[in-house]
Amino acid sequence: MARRPKLSNVIAEDLLRWIARERLHPGDRLPNEKTLMEHYQCAKGTVREALRTLEVQGLVKMQTGPNGGAVIQPVPIGAVTQQLRTFLHFEELSFEQVYELRHSLEVTLALSVAGHLDGAQLARLEANIEECAEAMARDDRPGVRRAELAFHDILCDSCPNPLLTFMCRFINGLLRDLVEYRSQRLEEHHAFGRSNMESHLKLVAAFRDGDSAAVGRLMADHIHEAETFMSRLDAAFRSKDMLGR
Amino acid sequence: MARRPKLSNVIAEDLLRWIARERLHPGDRLPNEKTLMEHYQCAKGTVREALRTLEVQGLVKMQTGPNGGAVIQPVPIGAVTQQLRTFLHFEELSFEQVYELRHSLEVTLALSVAGHLDGAQLARLEANIEECAEAMARDDRPGVRRAELAFHDILCDSCPNPLLTFMCRFINGLLRDLVEYRSQRLEEHHAFGRSNMESHLKLVAAFRDGDSAAVGRLMADHIHEAETFMSRLDAAFRSKDMLGR
């Protein structure tokens, strides 16, 4: 046992360390394939498999043409999200389980950003609330839900904790997808939208006042209400769609 | 714009859909390279790049020899973890930020498993505490820390929420690595070990009693103490090592 490691994997790991050591920024370029072939004394196909690894991980993007090659990408949050999703695709995940997490995470997020919100961010939050109101006026229910989730994404922008940010964004993305597939005929939609707007308004006010205690309490209540509504939405969907999932 | 997608990517996505449609189980095999070459009417290198994609995503593992080829792997948690780590490697993540999350997540985890612990799992927890005691007797400090983290991994085994499980396991893995690189000379290590053991014992007792309120309270205090110690450990490390990071 203990097989010889694949050469392309060795090269991929070496390139990864090199990127980290050189502190490469998005937009910077890796050496082209020919140079790498000479450096590692290996064939084209092997270099390509190594670059392929980095590309799948979202760290680089290949470009053809002059000055082409592997270009460093901005933080590959998309690729990571995608992989975590395909992982969860093999597990079974329910609405309640998502909210079991969201409950504490969004409160932690709110407390974390409470000190870091500047005027511009507060303005964005208020503009988002306005956007919700317009979508409600058009009776564009999926649009309302998307905009409401965007409110929480805006909070993520001001969060200094990258791990917390990632997890909250990931959960928002999950909910965004789940909500698209659910029935949009429920009577409660309007009441839910008004309740959300009220919560968001109160939250912005608490952020402005720098009242952390109020922020935590408001967010906890807000998520709790959202869970109640979402589970009803889910139940309605399941009873209509006999697949059960 | 809207470039022609790479053939290898098209094949990779097709294989992914095929795996999902056929409900392939871990251990099942994909067709070998030659068969795939004929099926997609493309060259070996192209098939290899497609398989490479799946391999990097952790869905398959390549095997040489007769009956070799791409073998479906069990849930690719390792690959997902790895990718999330390299992602965080480009962000800056501090000890405090990890604990900002761990605080709420471990409490949520404890409450989530409170009802699902059977006798076997409780026995494993007690065996783990015994293991900690032995490591302490040997004065094997890194061993103690590893075993203590294993206690929390055991809790994950009984958690029915796959997303919560993943995140707690991921954080445990982060701490495991961080602790390995930190100075192990601190006087407080022994006191910390005893405090942890006491917390773990109380937790197991609360789990046995099915006392959820106590479980939540004990875990919150436990993580809070751990954070206090860990940040001291971190400060000692940073002051000794002048790199600052």
Add this chain to the structure above:
DNA sequence: CTAGATTTGTTCGTATGTATC
């Protein structure tokens, strides 16, 4: 707008290492 240069993408043929029987 065209032509050429540059670089990745893909193909074919071949050889080597490795696991199974």
Add this chain to the structure above:
DNA sequence: TGATACATACGAACAAATCTA
């Protein structure tokens, strides 16, 4: 031990994309 089947790696060539003069 040897034969077989398969992935791994090499090397040379051509196709396609993209930039620049």
